[in-house]
Amino acid sequence: MGHEQIVQGGLTTKANPGKATILALGKAFPHQLVMQEFLVDGYFKNTNCDDLELKQKLTRLCKTTTVKTRYVVMSDEILKKYPELAIEGLPTVKQRLDICNDAVTRMAIDASRACIKKWGRPVSDITHLVYVSSSEARLPGGDLYLAGGLGLSPETRRVMLYFAGCSGGVAGLRVAKDIAENNPGSRVLLATSETTIIGFKPPSADRPYDLVGVALFGDGAGAMIVGTDPLPVTESPLFELHTAIQNFLPNTEKIIDGRLTEEGISFKLSRELPQIIEDNIEGFCHKLIGNAGLTDKDYNKMFWAVHPGGPAILNRMEKRFDLLPDKLNASRRALKDYGNASSNTIAYVLEYMIEDCRKMKEGSENCDWGLILAFGPGITFEGILARNLAM
Secondary structure, three states, X not given: OOHHXXXXXXXXXOOOOOXXXXXXXEEEOOOEEEEHHHHHHHHHHHOOOOOHHHHHHHHHHHHHOOXXXXXXXXXXXXXXXXXXXXXXXOOOHHHHHHHHHHHHHHHHHHHHHHHHXXXXXXXXXXXXXXXXXXXXXXXXXXXXXXXXXXXXXXXXXXXXXXXXXXXXXXXXXXXXXXXXHHOOOOOEEEXXXXXXXXXXXXXXXXXXXXXXXXXXXOOEEEEEEEEEOOOOOOOOOOEEEEEEEEEEOOOOOOOEEXXXXXXXXXXXXXXXXXXXXXXXXXXXXXXXXXXXXXXXXXXXXXXXXXXXXXXXXXXXXHHHHXXXXXXXXXXXXXXXXXXXXXHHHHHHHHHHHHHHHHHHHHOOOOOOEEEEEEEEOOOEEEEEEEEEOOO
């Protein structure tokens, strides 16, 4: 496709031959809905903690995260069966993984079924599976359990991405794009599934980031069908995945530091993260938009599907690119409704983005080209230049 054709590509809703497209989206959640206004009292009650200072700190964090609701696997029944999860210093990784392995599989199956139903083709037409999670660890992996639960063919080719954190959803989408474009006629199911039980702990003054996690993170699953050359009538492409790139920033390994220990997974997050993203994101995005002949003058003409790691990151993005207030609306809505659900969240953002782009088109605003972005341990930047095809 020539340079001029790429620039004018937004004028058509047809997918370009051989380019991967997202053909359907799906999501699923556990049954426990947590209202942010009730979270603090519930968390301190469940962990038998009466530290007033920590309680006040979590109360402040719950307001600043902008989260209103999210879903969690953790329940009174689980804590009654495994009271050791709320006790400091006990080796509980086996119990946590027993819960997580089962939970993420069930949520991934539900999200995938919802996605396949929207897609409209039989499950037997899925040729590849990309499975993403930072919430389980086992052999065989969750990809096999998901394939079995969905009834996928034993010939389905599987890829597993473990412990990619918040960038995992876009990383999985990049892998799905590569598979689809290198296997004409294939249909790739991308499934992500996460639960915070792997890192649930009682509050501690020695682990200040734990409270950030309590105030910010949620559970759930997401799914997408990715393929090239959508079938007329049968398939309705939502986004064309034009170009995908990944960069890591040298010497930033300790900025997001996660360790799987006998007490579950523990995270340390540097306060430098939002600044590091702000300092490096423009050059990264410039590489992506350059592939479509766009320039930095077009930032506010594009849609922005950004993984909402937290409000500080979204605010820095808005500032760096001088974005209009509504440009990160889909990301802020996903954060408000679901919290940061790690790799899943980009699927929720893209659902909201479709709504936003349809409204913009109705108002004669340009919403053809856009960026799908996420940031994870490394520090790793994942980005996809996409074209909106949804009508």
